[in-house]
Amino acid sequence: MSEAVYDVVIVGAGIAGAIVARTLVAAGKSVLVLEAGLSAGMDFDKAADTYQGYLDTFYKASAKVPNAPYPDLPVAPSPSVMDVSQIAPGAVDTQGYFVQRGPLPFPSDYIRVGGGATMHWLGTCLRMLPNDFSMASTYGHGVDWPIDYATLRPYYEMAEREIGVSGEVSEQVLPGAGPDYWGEGYALPMQKLPQSYLDQVVDRRVGGMEVEVEQNRYTMRLTSTPQGRNSIPNPTYRRSEPAWNPTTGRLEVSPNGAAPYRPVGAIWDENIGERCEGNASCVPICPVMAKYNALKTFKVARQKGAVVQTQAVAKKVNIDPISGRVSSITWQRYDDPNGGTATTQEAKGRVYVLATNAIENARLLLASEACKNSPQLGRNLMDHSVFLTWGLLPEKAWPFRGPGSTSNFPTFRDGDFRKDFAAFIAPIDNGGWAWPTFAPDSDVSNAVNQDNLFGRRLRQRMGDRIPRQLLLHWEVEQPPLFDNRVSVDPQYRDALGNLRPVIDFQITDYTKRSFEVATAITNQMFARGDIRNASAYSPGNAEYVTYKGVGYSFNGAGHLVGTHRMGRSIADSVVDAEQRTWEHKNLFLVGCGNMPTIGTSNPTLTMSALAFAAAETILGDLQS
Amino acid sequence: MRLLPSRRGALRQQLLSRAPSMLPRHLQIQTVAGLRRHLQTAIELEHATIPTYLTALYTIEEGSNRAAAAIIRSVVMEEMLHMSLASNILLAIGGSPRIDHRRFVPSYPTTLPHSDQSLLIGLERFSPAQIGVFMGIEQPAPAGAPPEANQYGTIGQFYAAIELALKKFSTEGGLFTGDPRLQVRPEQYYGGGGEIIAIDAPTEAGRLDQALEALGEIVGQGEGVNGGIDDGDDELFGQQVEVAHFFRFQQIACERYFQPGDTPTSGPSGDVLPVDWRRVYPTRKNPKLADYAPNSELWRMTRGFNRAYMRLLSVLHRAFNGEPSLVAQSVVSMYELRDRATALVKVPTDSGENAGPSFEWMETD
Numbered sequence: 008m009s010e011a012v013y014d015v016v017i018v019g020a021g022i023a024g025a026i027v028a029r030t031l032v033a034a035g036k037s038v039l040v041l042e043a044g045l046s047a048g049m050d051f052d053k054a055a056d057t058y059q060g061y062l063d064t065f066y067k068a069s070a071k072v073p074n075a076p077y078p079d080l081p082v083a084p085s086p087s088v089m090d091v092s093q094i095a096p097g098a099v100d101t102q103g104y105f106v107q108r109g110p111l112p113f114p115s116d117y118i119r120v121g122g123g124a125t126m127h128w129l130g131t132c133l134r135m136l137p138n139d140f141s142m143a144s145t146y147g148h149g150v151d152w153p154i155d156y157a158t159l160r161p162y163y164e165m166a167e168r169e170i171g172v173s174g175e176v177s178e179q180v181l182p183g184a185g186p187d188y189w190g191e192g193y194a195l196p197m198q199k200l201p202q203s204y205l206d207q208v209v210d211r212r213v214g215g216m217e218v219e220v221e222q223n224r225y226t227m228r229l230t231s232t233p234q235g236r237n238s239i240p241n242p243t244y245r246r247s248e249p250a251w252n253p254t255t256g257r258l259e260v261s262p263n264g265a266a267p268y269r270p271v272g273a274i275w276d277e278n279i280g281e282r283c284e285g286n287a288s289c290v291p292i293c294p295v296m297a298k299y300n301a302l303k304t305f306k307v308a309r310q311k312g313a314v315v316q317t318q319a320v321a322k323k324v325n326i327d328p329i330s331g332r333v334s335s336i337t338w339q340r341y342d343d344p345n346g347g348t349a350t351t352q353e354a355k356g357r358v359y360v361l362a363t364n365a366i367e368n369a370r371l372l373l374a375s376e377a378c379k380n381s382p383q384l385g386r387n388l389m390d391h392s393v394f395l396t397w398g399l400l401p402e403k404a405w406p407f408r409g410p411g412s413t414s415n416f417p418t419f420r421d422g423d424f425r426k427d428f429a430a431f432i433a434p435i436d437n438g439g440w441a442w443p444t445f446a447p448d449s450d451v452s453n454a455v456n457q458d459n460l461f462g463r464r465l466r467q468r469m470g471d472r473i474p475r476q477l478l479l480h481w482e483v484e485q486p487p488l489f490d491n492r493v494s495v496d497p498q499y500r501d502a503l504g505n506l507r508p509v510i511d512f513q514i515t516d517y518t519k520r521s522f523e524v525a526t527a528i529t530n531q532m533f534a535r536g537d538i539r540n541a542s543a544y545s546p547g548n549a550e551y552v553t554y555k556g557v558g559y560s561f562n563g564a565g566h567l568v569g570t571h572r573m574g575r576s577i578a579d580s581v582v583d584a585e586q587r588t589w590e591h592k593n594l595f596l597v598g599c600g601n602m603p604t605i606g607t608s609n610p611t612l613t614m615s616a617l618a619f620a621a622a623e624t625i626l627g628d629l630q631s
Numbered sequence: 632m633r634l635l636p637s638r639r640g641a642l643r644q645q646l647l648s649r650a651p652s653m654l655p656r657h658l659q660i661q662t663v664a665g666l667r668r669h670l671q672t673a674i675e676l677e678h679a680t681i682p683t684y685l686t687a688l689y690t691i692e693e694g695s696n697r698a699a700a701a702i703i704r705s706v707v708m709e710e711m712l713h714m715s716l717a718s719n720i721l722l723a724i725g726g727s728p729r730i731d732h733r734r735f736v737p738s739y740p741t742t743l744p745h746s747d748q749s750l751l752i753g754l755e756r757f758s759p760a761q762i763g764v765f766m767g768i769e770q771p772a773p774a775g776a777p778p779e780a781n782q783y784g785t786i787g788q789f790y791a792a793i794e795l796a797l798k799k800f801s802t803e804g805g806l807f808t809g810d811p812r813l814q815v816r817p818e819q820y821y822g823g824g825g826e827i828i829a830i831d832a833p834t835e836a837g838r839l840d841q842a843l844e845a846l847g848e849i850v851g852q853g854e855g856v857n858g859g860i861d862d863g864d865d866e867l868f869g870q871q872v873e874v875a876h877f878f879r880f881q882q883i884a885c886e887r888y889f890q891p892g893d894t895p896t897s898g899p900s901g902d903v904l905p906v907d908w909r910r911v912y913p914t915r916k917n918p919k920l921a922d923y924a925p926n927s928e929l930w931r932m933t934r935g936f937n938r939a940y941m942r943l944l945s946v947l948h949r950a951f952n953g954e955p956s957l958v959a960q961s962v963v964s965m966y967e968l969r970d971r972a973t974a975l976v977k978v979p980t981d982s983g984e985n986a987g988p989s990f991e992w993m994e995t996d
Contacts, residue, residue: 055697063694198818239818239959267817269826276701278708281821284962 013039013314014629016336016356018321018371020049021123022611023597023618024362025304026169030258030622032311034251036629039314039354040305041338043083046317048121051306055275058296061126065292073127073291073565074118080344081502083119083320086366088563091549106499106509113512114550115390115563117364121317124364124565124611125300127291129411130235131609132172133432134163134616136421138183139606142486146425148517149486149604153575153584157187159616164193165249165260166615167233170299171271173197173283174233181230183421196246196268197238199231200283203437206414208404209477212536218528223424227416227532232434235299235611236283236410237270244268249619251626258623272296274306287437289411298410318342320503322351324359324375326591333359333377333594339503346502358593358625362618365600366508369493369570372581374506378571378590381581385494387487387572389605391564392514392550394431394481394522395443396529398538403474406439407447412480413437419524420607428520429484432607433528439476440541442562447473477538481525482564483518484605493570514561519554522561566610571600586621593628597621660796663724663806669793670721674728676789677714677849679737680768681707682990683752686914687765689972689988690756695910699757699883706765706876712825715815716845718951720797723830723838725808730948731941736992739917743768754990756914756976762884769876790850797842807838815951819958851875912976914987922980929978929986936971937993939964945995 020042065076090103100107137156142149247265249258272280273296280295323337339349369385416433440446495506548560574580577589718728740753811831820827828845890901923930943964950957972988
């Protein structure tokens with residue numbers, strides 16, 4: 008293998024790498040993918056057993072966190088939300104994989120496993136809004152993208168086909184989205200997932216109500232959420248998968264010519280998972296693989312000839328000092344995931360693509376001393392700050408059923424208020440109070456230990472309380488901050504001697520003010536809906552902040568964005584508008600790290616759209 | 632041999648091009664009403680095998696015998712598809728599938744409806760003997776065996792008689808009078824080992840083609856191509872062809888996969904298919920509600936299972952009689968059946984063997 012020169016070497020077998028690999032092999036290119044995770048995770052002949060193993064591990068885990076089903080490998084460690092705790096001023100927290108320098112701990116995770124973070128994502132597939140691409144010029148915060156929404160739209164359509172998005176376009180009436188947002192007659196591959204009964208109860212009680220925020224009035228209209236999980240195929244959807252046209256130099260799609268869309272089920276049995284069954288463990292793992300993950304794309308890429316090398320940890324991007332081009336990638340093959348010896352090998356290609364994630368891409372480039380003339384490398388790390396409010400409904404709405412979230416309030420995703428406070432989306436969580444209070448377990452232990460209930464009265468309490476739990480998320484935009492960064496420090500290394508990510512993180516008043524706004528909206532909605540507010544924020548929480556003297560807690564969203572953003576010059580960015588690094592002309596970065604702002608969309612769909620665009624550019628480069 | 636996606640198009644071609652077999656006139660289906668009755672029987676026939684397959688599947692201990700369980704499961708899903716395809720054909724010729732009536736549910740052990748009564752099928756745990764019964768159910772038709780309109784030696788012969796009648800009556804004109812809106816469509820039916828075929832073409836000839844295609848799907852999946860077993864034709868075992876039901880079960884019986892190059896006479900000679908016949912719940916044969924004292928726990932569990940079964944048949948009946956979108960709801964009942972069945976197989980009875988699902992008809996409110 009070390010002898011071979013591939014057209015393209017891709018580092019990372021997550022969704023961005025999967026899309027690039029699939030698109031390139033479909034165009035006849037040779038592709039090598041290096042994946043740090045265990046070989047079992049990409050062995051599709053044994054996928055049923057491996058996936059059942061993930062499920063068994065998840066079912067037995069006491070803490071059902073996003074990484075619970077998957078192995079944490081000392082040779083290729085992953086951060087865990089279990090490792091997040093408050094950092095004393097001036098201290099450095101090294102207990103997890105991240106070296107956290109604060110002042111706030113960075114509260115999100117990812118997983119280094121075949122399939123990447125799509126193995127534990129929720130599946131929400133929202134396009135960004137047009138003004139998200141011009142935050143600096145429209146609202147005076149953050150930066151503008153070097154591309155606009157209209158440029159990205161055809162790639163969003165490709166991504167929606169690849170992931171298999173279910174949703175109802177006509178219901179997506181979004182702020183700042185004009186008639187061209189979807190385009191005439193556009194449909195998603197599958198019909199919308201049924202909105203939960205909880206959604207319907209909330210809609211009946213508060214849907215369409217007006218709220219007052221800082222002297223302005225807004226309408227809170229509940230909207231179904233498009234998502235990457237299988238539903239009823241849309242009979243009118245006939246778009247083809249993109250195909251490379253060497254004459255035009257474009258990826259082309261036939262809008263009406265393809266066979267009816269067929270949902271892609273489990274990778275080990277196409278007859279399993281063709282529809283979401285409402286199993287409700289979407290994060291982290293769908294028992295029937297009705298939720299998309301990147302293994303589905305890799306299965307096709309493999310069949311078309313992509314070579315995947317697993318247990319392969321990329322160590323260094325090697326740069327030719329004269330041409331400035333990448334000459335190879337040094338990687339380590341391990342046999343024992345706990346450590347021991349690893350053999351070092353070189354992967355060679357004409358083009359190289361880093362497709363790990365925002366933090367690992369930046370870490371690898373910093374460790375390689377690549378892109379060193381881009382002052383933005385590792386900077387502008389972003390996530391959504393998930394502020395939670397929760398209450399007790401006056402009627403039973405039966406949470407803990409269905410996919411994690413099926414509806415959202417899009418009201419504050421865009422508007423003039425973004426000059427003053429950060430935008431946010433407000434999904435309803437179908438999982439009761441599980442996130443903030445560890446319900447329903449905590450309901451039982453509190454009733455037993457504090458209220459001394461047992462027997463029939465205990466059952467009555469549970470039957471009364473748990474079905475009435477309502478949890479709202481307020482997923483708040485974080486603007487790009489130069490000092491929110493990933494760096495490396497030679498004193499912090501993993502079991503293979505690779506540098507660990509060192510993280511500096513904080514949030515500003517622009518984001519915190521939205522917690523205040525969300526609290527005001529919650530109070531008005533709960534008053535109208537006769538919902539008893541139970542929200543409480545402890546100063547002991549890891550992500551505890553104060554704004555105007557009031558305390559708030561938030562959580563990470565797992566939306567890692569911005570560390571190698573695209574822009575107009577090497578001074579303001581790491582990659583150009585085509586996602587090629589400014590410094591190394593045969594090195595592309597893909598993934599959420601390219602996004603200059605995060606907006607209010609879960610970023611996977613945008614990353615996937617950008618990955619198609621990158622694949623198209625790479626095919627053009629290989630041709631010339 | 633791994634189960635590869637089937638080359639269904641080619642298989643269908645082969646079936647559709649087959650000239651109507653030599654069949655004495657007195658054995659043919661004589662009237663459209665008779666054809667409808669045969670299609671109703673087809674639905675009942677496809678359904679009748681499902682409880683026996685499911686019982687074996689649910690007696691396998693969780694986490695064990697995964698390959699064998701996957702094979703049984705895949706066959707069950709295709710039987711459900713066949714039942715739905717037969718229903719669509721019946722709807723297309725103006726009939727109404729009847730799924731929620733007493734006679735729809737056999738009392739196990741039973742013979743297959745309209746068969747030559749030589750094969751008794753029961754609700755028994757996963758065992759070599761039961762896999763032998765499954766192979767008997769899916770036995771391919773001997774080459775040249777004529778279809779018989781009354782007593783059928785194999786399911787394939789029975790469908791050949793239906794095929795002949797569809798062609799005959801349609802050619803005479805005006806057979807496909809059913810409302811196309813009643814058809815269960817791919818949007819509604821899924822996960823059943825193939826794609827459902829809606830019979831909704833604008834012309835009589837188009838609908839006949841679709842109906843024959845649906846029939847080809849049933850016969851091609853169930854038994855393989857007629858004659859294949861005796862010819863030793865390795866066509867069936869090429870890289871691209873999904874192994875027919877009979878041969879899939881044969882893989883379990885022989886504890887070995889087929890591989891390319893194998894023929895029906897050679898049997899499977901590929902990788903070992905691991906089977907652990909001991910990791911099975913020791914359930915009693917053909918359990919009945921009446922086996923248990925009224926209101927005992929097992930009585931209540933069994934009745935609960937049968938009620939869930941009735942709910943499933945009821946929702947399917949509505950789905951195939953004007954409310955096709957209800958197919959999605961039936962999935963909930965199927966999971967309920969599984970959960971209740973896997974609870975039953977773990978409970979010992981006084982005889983020392985465990986209980987099991989009884990799949991009995993019950994009057995419901």
